[in-house]
Amino acid sequence: MYPIHVNLIGKTVVVVGGGWVAHRKIKDLLNEEAKITVISPTADNEIQEWHAERKLTWIKREVVREDLEEAFLIVAATNCKEINSWIAEQISSKQLVNVVDQPHLGNFIVPSVVKRGKLILSVSTSGASPSLSKSIKKELQQKYSEEYETYLDFLFQCRSIIKNEFPQNCRKALLTKLTDQSFLYDEEKQRSYKQELLKRIDRNLVNEPINE
Numbered sequence: 145m146y147p148i149h150v151n152l153i154g155k156t157v158v159v160v161g162g163g164w165v166a167h168r169k170i171k172d173l174l175n176e177e178a179k180i181t182v183i184s185p186t187a188d189n190e191i192q193e194w195h196a197e198r199k200l201t202w203i204k205r206e207v208v209r210e211d212l213e214e215a216f217l218i219v220a221a222t223n224c225k226e227i228n229s230w231i232a233e234q235i236s237s238k239q240l241v242n243v244v245d246q247p248h249l250g251n252f253i254v255p256s257v258v259k260r261g262k263l264i265l266s267v268s269t270s271g272a273s274p275s276l277s278k279s280i281k282k283e284l285q286q287k288y289s290e291e292y293e294t295y296l297d298f299l300f301q302c303r304s305i306i307k308n309e310f311p312q313n314c315r316k317a318l319l320t321k322l323t324d325q326s327f328l329y330d331e332e333k334q335r336s337y338k339q340e341l342l343k344r345i346d347r348n349l350v351n352e353p354i355n356e
């Protein structure tokens with residue numbers, strides 16, 4: 145299994161089924177700003193609310209082949225094994241499909257995820273034990289606290305400045321320095337370091353060492 149992070153903004157996603165498993169996958173897909181269509185004769189209350197709020201489109205019937213044609217990504221999440229396998233058979237080699245009850249029939253599986261802003265930690269057991277993925281996720285939630293969100297924004301901004309303004313030969317040292325744990329919980333230190341970088345650029349001192 146080759147792990148990748150896919151940009152789903154505006155992409156057409158079809159979820160077949162409207163039960164608990166579909167619900168869990170849809171919740172995460174909504175955060176990705178995908179264009180979601182749910183095909184299912186029944187849908188749980190929250191899926192119906194999302195439909196009413198126009199966050200997704202629920203088509204209240206059984207799936208047909210045409211529903212799948214335009215989709216970039218498909219989740220086969222019905223409680224019917226035969227329907228889920230049939231969905232996997234309809235998919236072209238250019239589409240992504242997740243089959244929730246027979247993962248080997250699809251071409252991707254969904255990991256357990258911790259998000260802290262730009263930091264994304266995803267855990268998979270290659271399907272061996274979703275429960276273990278969930279429990280490792282809980283350990284990571286403890287270890288990687290909320291502060292990482294601000295810290296990642298700081299790293300992103302400093303790295304952009306360094307990449308654009310500092311000479312190649314001193315970039316690596318500066319970038320490594322930024323991952324020093326002492327920055328993590330200290331927003332004041334983050335601010336002053338960023339100021340120092342900008343000051344260096346203003347004064348044309350980009351080759352001088354920085355003592356933070």
Ligand SMILES: C[C@@]1(CC(=O)O)C2=NC(=C\c3[nH]c(c(CCC(=O)O)c3CC(=O)O)Cc3[nH]c(c(CC(=O)O)c3CCC(=O)O)/C=C3\N/C(=C\2)[C@@H](CCC(=O)O)[C@]3(C)CC(=O)O)/[C@H]1CCC(=O)O
Binds near residue numbers: 169
């Ligand atoms: C990570 C997570 C993401 C998500 O779904 O959002 C996810 N499953 C989660 C939870 C979970 N799933 C199941 C249980 C009950 C306990 C158990 O069975 O262990 C629990 C625990 C719970 O609910 O507490 C049952 C289950 N899951 C699959 C099957 C079918 C099979 O194995 O054949 C069955 C049996 C159904 C049956 O009994 O019939 C299959 C898959 N589940 C995966 C992902 C993929 C592999 C991930 C990996 O590599 O580890 C894969 C292969 C396909 C996929 O769905 O992409 C999410 C954690 C959410 C979180 O982080 O909080």
Ligand SMILES: NC(=O)c1ccc[n+]([C@@H]2O[C@H](COP(=O)([O-])OP(=O)(O)OC[C@H]3O[C@@H](n4cnc5c(N)ncnc54)[C@H](O)[C@@H]3O)[C@@H](O)[C@H]2O)c1
Binds near residue numbers: 184
């Ligand atoms: N991958 C996972 O994480 C995971 C976890 C638990 C269970 N499962 C498996 O996922 C499957 C679904 O579980 P659930 O709890 O969501 O089931 P559920 O019974 O709550 O929901 C099934 C949904 O599929 C819909 N459906 C049935 N036939 C359909 C059709 N022909 N076209 C469109 N929709 C149709 C139903 O109307 C219903 O909304 C189960 O088979 C279970 O084995 C997977």
